[in-house]
Amino acid sequence: MNPKLTQKIAKSLLCGAVLLTSVVLFFIIFYILYHGLSNVNWNFLTGNVEDLGKKGGIYPTIVSTIYLTALSVFIAAPLGIGTALYLTCYTEENLFTKIVRFGTDCLAAIPSIIFGLFGFMLFVIYLRLSWSILSGALTLASMMLPTIIRTTEEAIRAVPSSYMDVNYALGGTKLQGIVKIILPKALPGILTGVILSMGRAVSETAALIFTAGMSLRVPVSMFASGRSMAVHFYSLAREGISLTNAFATASVLMITVLIINIVSYLIMHLFLRKYI
Amino acid sequence: MKFGKTASIFFIFITLLYFLTGIGAKSQKIVRLAGSTAFLPFAEKLAEHYMKTHKDITVDVQGGGSAVGIMVASEGIVDIGMADMLSLPKETDSLEKVVVARDGIAIIVNTGNPLKNLTLKDLTQVFSGKVKEWKEIGVNLSGQIRVISREEGSGTRKSFDQLILQSARLTTDAMFQDSNGTIREAVKSDPNSIGYISIGFLDSSVKAISVDGIVANNENVILETYKISRPIYFLFKQNPTPETKNFIQFILGKEAQKIIAGDGLIPVVKI
Amino acid sequence: MKYFKEIIIEKCIKLLAMSTISILILIIFFIFRQGVPFLVKYGLPNFILGQKWLPQENIFGILPMIIGSLWVTIGALIIGVPIGVACAIYLVEFSGKHTKLFFKPAIELLAGIPSVVYGFIGIMVLAPFIRSTFGGSGLSILTASIVLGIMILPTIVSISIDALSAVPLSYKEGSIAMGATSWQTIVMVLLPAARSGILAGVILGMGRAIGETMAVIMVTGNSLKIPSSTLDSTRTMTSNIALEMGYALGDHRAALFATAVILFIFILLLNIITMTVIKSKKTR
Numbered sequence: 098m099n100p101k102l103t104q105k106i107a108k109s110l111l112c113g114a115v116l117l118t119s120v121v122l123f124f125i126i127f128y129i130l131y132h133g134l135s136n137v138n139w140n141f142l143t144g145n146v147e148d149l150g151k152k153g154g155i156y157p158t159i160v161s162t163i164y165l166t167a168l169s170v171f172i173a174a175p176l177g178i179g180t181a182l183y184l185t186c187y188t189e190e191n192l193f194t195k196i197v198r199f200g201t202d203c204l205a206a207i208p209s210i211i212f213g214l215f216g217f218m219l220f221v222i223y224l225r226l227s228w229s230i231l232s233g234a235l236t237l238a239s240m241m242l243p244t245i246i247r248t249t250e251e252a253i254r255a256v257p258s259s260y261m262d263v264n265y266a267l268g269g270t271k272l273q274g275i276v277k278i279i280l281p282k283a284l285p286g287i288l289t290g291v292i293l294s295m296g297r298a299v300s301e302t303a304a305l306i307f308t309a310g311m312s313l314r315v316p317v318s319m320f321a322s323g324r325s326m327a328v329h330f331y332s333l334a335r336e337g338i339s340l341t342n343a344f345a346t347a348s349v350l351m352i353t354v355l356i357i358n359i360v361s362y363l364i365m366h367l368f369l370r371k372y373i
Numbered sequence: 374m375k376f377g378k379t380a381s382i383f384f385i386f387i388t389l390l391y392f393l394t395g396i397g398a399k400s401q402k403i404v405r406l407a408g409s410t411a412f413l414p415f416a417e418k419l420a421e422h423y424m425k426t427h428k429d430i431t432v433d434v435q436g437g438g439s440a441v442g443i444m445v446a447s448e449g450i451v452d453i454g455m456a457d458m459l460s461l462p463k464e465t466d467s468l469e470k471v472v473v474a475r476d477g478i479a480i481i482v483n484t485g486n487p488l489k490n491l492t493l494k495d496l497t498q499v500f501s502g503k504v505k506e507w508k509e510i511g512v513n514l515s516g517q518i519r520v521i522s523r524e525e526g527s528g529t530r531k532s533f534d535q536l537i538l539q540s541a542r543l544t545t546d547a548m549f550q551d552s553n554g555t556i557r558e559a560v561k562s563d564p565n566s567i568g569y570i571s572i573g574f575l576d577s578s579v580k581a582i583s584v585d586g587i588v589a590n591n592e593n594v595i596l597e598t599y600k601i602s603r604p605i606y607f608l609f610k611q612n613p614t615p616e617t618k619n620f621i622q623f624i625l626g627k628e629a630q631k632i633i634a635g636d637g638l639i640p641v642v643k644i
Numbered sequence: 645m646k647y648f649k650e651i652i653i654e655k656c657i658k659l660l661a662m663s664t665i666s667i668l669i670l671i672i673f674f675i676f677r678q679g680v681p682f683l684v685k686y687g688l689p690n691f692i693l694g695q696k697w698l699p700q701e702n703i704f705g706i707l708p709m710i711i712g713s714l715w716v717t718i719g720a721l722i723i724g725v726p727i728g729v730a731c732a733i734y735l736v737e738f739s740g741k742h743t744k745l746f747f748k749p750a751i752e753l754l755a756g757i758p759s760v761v762y763g764f765i766g767i768m769v770l771a772p773f774i775r776s777t778f779g780g781s782g783l784s785i786l787t788a789s790i791v792l793g794i795m796i797l798p799t800i801v802s803i804s805i806d807a808l809s810a811v812p813l814s815y816k817e818g819s820i821a822m823g824a825t826s827w828q829t830i831v832m833v834l835l836p837a838a839r840s841g842i843l844a845g846v847i848l849g850m851g852r853a854i855g856e857t858m859a860v861i862m863v864t865g866n867s868l869k870i871p872s873s874t875l876d877s878t879r880t881m882t883s884n885i886a887l888e889m890g891y892a893l894g895d896h897r898a899a900l901f902a903t904a905v906i907l908f909i910f911i912l913l914l915n916i917i918t919m920t921v922i923k924s925k926k927t928r
Contacts, residue, residue: 100824100825100827100828101825103825103827103828104825104826104827104828107827107830108734108738108827110730111730111731111733111734111738112734112738113730114726114727114730114731114734115730115731115734115735115739115743115747117727118727118731118751118754118797118801119747119750121794122750122751122753122754125754125757125761125762125765126753126757128765128769129761129765148418149414149417149418167389171389171390175660176660176663176664176667177664179656179657179660179661179664180660180661180664180665182657182661183657183658183660183661184661187654187657187658187661197665199915199919200665200668200669200672201668202915203908203911203912203915204668204671204672206848206851206855206911206914206915207855207907207908207911208854208855208856208857208882208907208911209855209857210855210857210882210885210886211675211855211885211904211907211908212671213886213889214675214885214889214900214901214904215671215674215675215904217889217890218674218678218897218901219674221450222445222448222450225448225449225450227405227445227450227451228405228407228433228435239667239671242664242667242668243668246664270647270650271650271654272649272650272653272654296756299758300756300757300758300759300760301758302758302759302760302858303857303858303886307889307890310433310435311434311435311436312433312434312435313417313434314424314431314433317401317403317431318401320403321401321403321431321433322405322433322435327758327760330758330760330761330764331760331858334760334764334767335552335554335555335558335862336552336553336554336555336557336558337554337555337557337558337561337578338554343764347761347764350758350761351757351758351761354756354757354758355753355756357756358749358752358753358756362749362752437890437891438890438891439891440890440891441890441891443891444890444891444893464893516779519781524887524888525699525700525888525891526888526890526891526892545867545868545869546867546869547867547868548781548783548865548866548867548877549865549866549867549868549879549887550866551861551887559783562767562771562772562782563775563781563782563783565781566781
């Protein structure tokens with residue numbers, strides 16, 4: 098067949114693939130927002146959950162989501178960034194670091210339900226923390242650690258080693274070099290990793306049902322249970338409690354994730370352009 | 374100046390820690406319940422009611438199924454385990470038990486299904502897979518019967534197995550959902566399906582069929598003409614906390630039992 | 645004085661790193677410790693090849709779930725890979741700069757949508773459609789494959805774009821100089837060159853599909869039978885863990901951990917394959 102004709106056909110098929118993907122993407126977002134956005138108002142965002150979610154708002158779930166995300170980042174970020182710092186700046190590249198890297202890569206790929214199983218057995222049952230924000234946050238932190246370690250490592254490695262050489266040449270110590278040169282330069286990459294992990298925490302459902310639980314109330318402390326927005330949406334949708342509220346919750350959920358994605362994208366591309 | 378910077382970071386850190394760990398939260402006592410999804414919505418409603426008059430108590434309710442309730446109650450991870458079973462397994466021997474309500478199990482089909490009644494024998498045959506098509510039991514519906522069941526940890530499932538399947542096994546073709554609500558949703562959308570849920574979960578989105586001519590409703594369960602029913606237990610360790618004891622007494626009181634009766638379960642106390 | 649601070653900080657960071665690494669080891673160790681004794685006791689072949697899952701009778705065969713997971717994943721790959729790679733090719737070779745700038749973040753957006761939302765749309769839109777078009781209950785392997793296929797698109801598209809962009813320009817220029825059309829260049833030069841990168845993306849997508857739980861529970865019907873057609877209902881390994889996690893005791897609980905071990909090893913193997921594929925590319 099005429100190669101030019103083949104190319105024309107191929108090109109249109111490929112274009113079709115892109116169009117198909119775009120249509121699917123828009124359909125998903127449109128479907129949720131169309132059915133749900135009209136019900137999202139100030140009362141919805143600040144009202145308590147009533148009648149298992151059939152009426153009322155989703156304020157407790159918003160609080161639980163923020164609580165879970167904040168606590169898990171609070172635990173995972175220092176640990177993850179510290180580990181990455183250690184692996185890149187304080188040790189040489191040897192078998193130990195290779196094994197650790199392989200281990201974190203594997204853990205990053207483990208399905209979240211396995212973390213849920215792990216978290217349920219260890220935190221809820223074995224450590225007797227019961228269904229609580231703490232159990233949920235510890236589980237989420239376990240999930241975030243590999244990703245944060247990996248992205249921080251990549252961000253630090255992206256900083257040219259000549260920078261540290263200049264630092265030593267000017268008489269700076271290792272610590273000064275890390276704090277004043279490497280970290281600021283790697284910060285956008287590190288932040289992106291942390292923020293994307295936050296996005297994952299907000300969307301996580303299976304692991305949280307079994308660790309943070311399904312309580313409908315604003316958690317009074319980290320030892321109380323609380324359902325996140327994603328868990329609430331799951332419950333509303335699956336049990337047919339209220340489709341309207343399900344769509345509305347999904348809308349809030351999606352907009353939250355959208356904002357998180359946009360923020361991380363901006364940091365990655367705007368800041369990077371500014372410094373480099 | 375440098376000191377100020379470090380100090381302010383330290384200060385923010387401590388505030389965050391304080392807030393995140395809720396060290397400053399007023400001493401709220403928590404009563405934890407977990408277990409039966411059949412009783413879950415009622416437990417939630419009663420918890421809400423209870424907390425209105427007891428501002429210093431938080432009642433946390435989880436689901437998970439009756440087997441979860443038994444497991445976490447015996448481990449002491451929750452204060453009260455909820456189980457809706459005919460007969461409790463021997464793991465509960467060390468626990469205190471009290472019946473808080475009774476509930477029937479309704480067999481449900483899609484609202485488009487012309488079926489109105491089944492004999493117990495037919496039911497067993499359908500759910501054990503011996504009968505595979507709707508036409509075989511005289512229903513004018515083309516296609517295979519799609520059985521939807523609960524998973525094994527469910528009290529509703531266990532009671533169903535004991536009362537209807539008896540010695541037969543559930544068909545291997547059965548599909549599974551994990552709560553009363555999700556079974557109702559599944560049957561609502563699938564015209565060829567048949568499933569079972571707690572009578573307390575019945576609504577107009579699905580159709581409950583009568584068994585051996587007896588309609589599935591609370592009156593018939595009380596009269597014991599509709600025999601497919603089981604009690605709902607609260608299980609707790611001996612020497613429960615005072616808040617737990619108070620909450621259980623509340624559930625057994627007239628006020629709570631009225632709410633239970635009003636919402637579709639059968640009370641155990643004369644109201 | 646300065647050195648003192650240096651050493652303190654270094655010790656702190658070392659402590660931080662060591663505790664984190666211990667935590668990661670703990671996670672792996674915990675899962676294996678709960679699952680491996682069961683595998684030894686029950687017998688690995690009995691577990692993997694057993695066709696019945698009846699915890700009440702102490703029978704734990706996960707073959708139906710393994711087949712379910714594999715079938716659903718392969719279905720997802722059949723849908724996701726052609727469309728994903730096609731998108732990547734178009735964006736790298738045929739589209740204008742603005743399309744690419746717009747599309748890449750848009751596709752990242754797809755990646756951020758929570759899996760429960762995908763599952764929800766699967767139940768509300770896809771399942772009724774499949775039920776009315778193909779019969780059956782609508783909750784089937786097909787439904788799950790379509791949903792998962794869409795879910796892994798972002799991974800495959802992103803990595804394929806990176807792989808195709810990494811092919812040296814000289815390859816393309818050489819091909820065009822010899823008179824090939826763009827399409828011929830793509831098929832005969834670019835794709836083979838980017839092969840290992842695209843493969844890595846596919847494997848990553850496969851890992852994601854196998855590990856997905858919530859969306860799958862919502863759309864597969866969760867039956868325990870070995871499926872015989874794409875319209876059959878099925879249960880995956882991950883769904884099985886999620887459905888029975890709460891109440892499993894003793895051997896039942898250990899069996900679920902054993903399932904986790906099997907999944908873990910499988911993902912490990914996928915990771916190793918990816919690493920060797922990428923390494924072999926680097927040495928070319």
